Amino acid sequence: MERQRQQGSWSIISMFVVASIIGTVVGISLTSSLAFSASQAGKSWAKFDASGNLIKPEGYREWVYVGAPLTPDDMNDGKAPFPEFHSVYIDPDSYKHYTRTGNFRDGTIIVKELISVGSKEAPSGNGYFMGDFIGLEATVKDSKRFAKEPANWAYFTFSPVPPRPNVMMKPKAKMMPTESCNLCHQGFAQHDWVFTQYYPVLKAAKP
């Protein structure tokens, strides 16, 4: 009788232990699969409000930088269309997709941060050196939201007009008229309306 009772409590304890182990394994898999699905879900990093305005992206300086074209005012009669350095970033999930496929997935967001020329002389030589942040532009590829746009890309600007430092970027932006951006992208961009020819990181990442 005593032995039976002992056996009974042992089997309850072992059942408890087994259940805890199963639970722990379930917990770990659950967390890992959630983390996995977050990065693989194909969820876009572009966020829109209810009226379809693109909300100013945050944290893009920790995205993947792809290149920095420079169109200084002093080489463009004082009026570069995009003054002056353009640091260009792609969201990390779309970058991963690009390294696997060589294509921009649905939901890709590419950000272009405009930076003034701060100086033209440094210990490393004559040249162009970055000054202040003065503008922020973005493009988003979305086959549902921008079904009618060429290649489903839409363009947005958060920059003050004219671009200048110490001015807050707009918190959200309406899509630009198609013709104002797409004409250049459509005619001259190397791959899928994106100027990959100026982005060595994307050129190198193409599988």
Next chain:
Amino acid sequence: MERQRQQGSWSIISMFVVASIIGTVVGISLTSSLAFSASQAGKSWAKFDASGNLIKPEGYREWVYVGAPLTPDDMNDGKAPFPEFHSVYIDPDSYKHYTRTGNFRDGTIIVKELISVGSKEAPSGNGYFMGDFIGLEATVKDSKRFAKEPANWAYFTFSPVPPRPNVMMKPKAKMMPTESCNLCHQGFAQHDWVFTQYYPVLKAAKP
């Protein structure tokens, strides 16, 4: 008796359920705290071989980009010391530390990737546009390994000599002689031997 037995199996089932829930919570916390400690460990991203050579960093194009100075050959009598674009990156853990403290932690690695000028005209205007990867430089701050170096920074180059495209970077590099790099950094760099004045991302991230 039947009722007692029923109550018994119910309490075993509820114990099993409770144990599973506890296990799941333990599993989730365990995974999260592991992920947390991996990013907070303060481990350096710089890797050295047994002889103290810095091993060429990998994956730095997914680190945090801080700025891109440009010293084109055509503005430096055809011979820029660092031709031509310099895409500069910091490892993500040291960037996080910098955003919290405004300082470069022990173990910081900063990478400078050299890129040729590919063209000087584009749809966005006249300027300088990136061509090919032609060199790779790095600096590491390590108070133990480089105890005798000014501010504990050492400098390394993986670039071919002269810098040129389609040439493999060296797989590892010996520390450069102190005087060959430190003189400029010591005299002109804005913060702790780093040219933060040309890196707007670091200027903006300073707390």
